[in-house]
Amino acid sequence: MSHFLDYAIPGVPYGCDFALMAVGLVLTFRATGVFNLAFGAQAFTGAFIFDLLVTAHHVNQWVAFMVAVLVVSPLLGLAFDRFLFRVIPTASTTAKVVTALGLLIAIPQAIPIIFRNTTSLQTTGFWLDPGHVYLNLAGSPVNGGQLSTTVVTLAVAAALVAMLRFTAFGLEMRAVVESRRLAQLEGINSKRTAAWAWVLSSVLAGLAGVLMLPLSGGNLVPSQPLQFTTLLVFGLTAAAVASVRSIPIALVAGIGLGILQNLITGYLPNSSILSAQNVKEALPFAVLAGVLLFNRELRTIEVSSDPLAACDPPPPLPAVAIRDPRLSVPMTWGFRLVVVGFLVSAATWVPDYWVTALASGLVLSVIFLSITLITGMGGWLSLCQASFAGLGAFTAGELAAHLNLPVLLGALVGALAAATTGAVIALVAARLSGLLLALFTLAFALFADGLLFNLSWLGGGNTVVVPRPQIGPVDFSRGDRNFLGLAFVVLVVCAILVKLIQRGTTGMVLAALRGSPTAAASLGISMLRQRVIIFTLSAGMAGLGGALYGSLLVRVSSLSYLYVYSLAFVVVVITTGSRSVEGAVNAGMSYAVLLLILQTYFPHYTGLEPILFAFGAMTYAAHPEGIVEYQKTRWLNRVARALQALDARRARTAGPDPAGPQPATVGGDISGA
Amino acid sequence: MPEPDGERPLLEVRSISIHFGGIQALADVSFQVAPGEAVALVGPNGAGKTTVFNCISGVSRPDTGSVRLDGHPIDHLSAARRARLGIKRTFQRLEVFPELTVRDHFLVADRVSRGDGRLWRDLLNMGRPTTAELEAAVRVAGVVGLPDALDTPVAALTLGRCRLVELGRALAGRPRLLLADEPSSGLDVTETAELAAVLRAVQRDEGVTIVLVEHDLDMVAEVVDRAVVLDSGHVIAAGPLSQVIADPVVRRAYLGRTA
Ligand SMILES: Nc1ncnc2c1ncn2[C@@H]1O[C@H](COP(=O)(O)OP(=O)(O)O)[C@@H](O)[C@H]1O
Ligand SMILES: [Mg+2]
Helix, strand or coil, X not given: CHHHHHHHHXXXXXXXHHHHHXXXXXXXHHHHCCCCCCHHHHHHHHHHHHXXXXXXXXXXXXXXXXXXXXXXXHHHHHHXXXXXXXXXXXXXXXXXXXXXXXXXXXXXXXXXXXXXXXXXXXXXXXCECCCCEEEEECCEEEEHHHHHXXXXXXXXXXXXXXXXXXXXXXXXXXXXXXXXXXXXXXXXXXXXXXXXXXXXXXXXXXXXXHHXXXXXXXXXXXXXXXXXXXXXXXXXXXXXXXXXXXXXXXXHHHHHHHHHHHHHHXXXXXXXXXXXHHHHHHHHHHHHHHHHHHCHHHHHCCXXXXXXXXXXXXXXXXXXXXECHHHHHHHHHXXXXXXXXXXXXXXXXXXXXXXXXXXXXXXXXXXHHHHHHHHHHCCCCCCCHHHXXXXXXXXXXXXXXXHCCCHHHHHHHHHHHHHXXXXXXXXXXXXXXXXXXXXXXXXXXXXXXXXXXXXXXXXXCCCEECCCCEECCEECCCCCHHHHHHXXXXXXXXXXXXXXXXXXXXXXXXXXXXXXXXXXXXXXXXXXXXXXXXXXXXXXXXXXXXXXXXXXXXXXXXXXXXXXXXHHHHHHHHHHCCCCHHHHXXXXXXXXXXXXXXXXXXXXXXXXXXXXXXXXXXXXXXXXXXXXXXXXXXXXXHHHHXXXXXXXXXXXXXXXXXXXXXXXXXXXXXXXX | CCCCCCCCCCEEEEEEEEEECCEEEEEEEEEEECCCCEEEEECCCXXXXXXXXXXXXXXXCCCEEEEEECCEECCCXXXXXXXXXXXXXXXXXXXXXXXXXHHHHHHHHHHHHCCCCCHHHHHCCCCCCCHHHHHHHHHHHHHHCCHHHCCCEHHHCCHHHHHHHHHHHHHHCCCCEXXXXXXXXXXXXXXXXXXXXXXXXXXXXXXXXXXXXXXXXXXXXXXXXXXXXXXXXXXXXXXXXXXXXXXXXXXXXXXXXXX
């Protein structure tokens, strides 16, 4: 028993930290319908500002705490509310998640650059000295860091629960949580209450960040701010245990997860697959996946229990294009010209380092096409596409190393392995949809990073060599121009595949499922079947792209396919346009080119490239077709309208001309959407 | 006309009950529909009519009781499987596919009902609609009165026309049993009369069995011969329409609520 407590007690402060995060998530979700993944970024911001004030500016730590947790964090939350989420109150949960995802990626990248501080966060203490043991609990020493985290959390939690229970404000808050619209009818200012929910939960997130500092012992590095997403993942798992509903359960679940995590370190052997390290890494996966699959109450969180939900206006529709037949010829030829120009340039005058970047753009486009399939066409947000890519790459690499399999064949086997995995995920997660499905794919990504990619036969966490292919006399390891050609061919094949699916029955069936799953089922469309098909294809394509990416870089490791890339990829594709093949290719090419420009001309700002896209993701709710796609449609419509106006003028001057071209106007006008 | 006997019923609802939280939405509801028959399901708002449709089409599962099609229980089947057995429906709360045109609504319903639309056909570029399929879509559009709207995305249609799209979508899927949930709401008087004629024709000429939920009793009288009356989840009357309407219990249920 004392052995148990030795491991359990040090887990409590971590658990407290997770609990703060979980409570924040529950609070905002209930009051605003936003599952705010950006709390991970807010936690980071709190910790960063606190550290900056204390170490760089030698500010008193209580003042720094006030500024970081009570001023900056709530302001950030208020800004989210005012400028983003309040603008999109009726958007789908998925749209809100994408918006939050954009923030989660952008903010931690931007802040260190803004404040020109990319060294490690040095503050190790807050309030009590972490180097000093203050008391012994059941024989295990408790240091100042652990003590202050626990005491502060419990005090804040008690205050919060008391406030919700006993004050008039708490009552209003609970009313808004029941039904935002009904509360409005009762004269409660639901916007104000929602703003307060944001303030409160942002304070909690900032607090969680600051309290993370003494627990980490100076190991937090701003250049890897996504350490804070681990905190977020535990927080959202605890929130899921509480069905994103009950604050007390979220608290207890958070603390429980902290204890569980520590117990594993104590009880599992240090060798074999089930080593403590591996299992500890995979713990968030296992718990999150388990909760998503088995907490049935969770499945109803997106089905609004709000009796007035039907009063909301429907979400915006993708802009409808005015099709003018006269535009199609120049468009087609323009496109062909660009492609030929691209190929000829790449083969001749473009400098080598540009060729490498363009080749990686083509390869990324293949991976991004898998997102077009799954998110654009299927409507399912997948947060594990980079893991599928990794699966493809490691399979190809290992097969080449051990069985001498030609790498292109290995890439196909890798694609097959990824496809099978995709099918299994679709089957296991058959009953999940929307937000929960997205979180389940995130759980798989964590599983891949923590466990799968550490298995000895999948790279074992080390560098894996994915050789360049050789087809007959053509050796693709000589320079990147050849490889660019290969990548181009693969991309074209994948693009045609996606186009055919889009145009065929499957495309229509998927549009039906996106539009109304209930009505689609009433026609005989099986959601599960379509999901398995699309997950399989998409994962396979990501696996193929991943293997190709590995072959381009030659040396890859599990770090090349971290789950954060999955998040970044989704954000990038959604920004440019997830509904079309062009969108994916635009995304791949602009991502690669942007990266190159930053690396070459602004080396201080590398790491910034996801930000540019991440801010774009915040427009997803308004323009689900992506901003590039939206702008394209808008400009085409302008040209079409100008042509029509020209026709009208000509018709008026030249008298009636029945043979004049009649542009077909389809649907509504984009400016009205 | 008494309860159909002798012939095996196409649809048989056997004492289904379902509750939502504290609300007993359906309590021991039973009725039968013979092949080719048109039956109305009437009752005040909240009586449970839509819930009956949901239980038949597989959107909801009753707590107890059973639904049979051709004498076989279908309780274990998903909504999609039941649809493929020929149960097609429309929705009281509109459920169209906003991104698709009217033509696509009909095409997709048609293909799915024939089990056509396999992935490999798409990949071989054989997914384009055939002439026969296009003709079928035009025919359905003619039947429901939307011949001019085939290429319009439904997002650009009025509510009333969207209801017609839903009806056309159900018809394009070759129903054996059509469940129409308040199809005339949002339509004006002439449109409602036309709709009644369409339903009548579908039942008479194509042998489709119809269960109709409708408030407009004139329209109901146009389409059906027999009615089942629900009130607060209980069947309070069943039989020939004229007889049911004259029933004092039914009058009380209706007037007690609407007066
Ligand atoms: N999914 C549901 N959740 C909770 N209550 C429901 C649900 N579906 C129906 N009900 C309730 O069941 C009763 C019957 O509803 P419904 O079948 O829609 O009636 P009708 O179609 O006859 O107007 C109503 O009281 C309604 O509130
Ligand atoms: Mg109803």
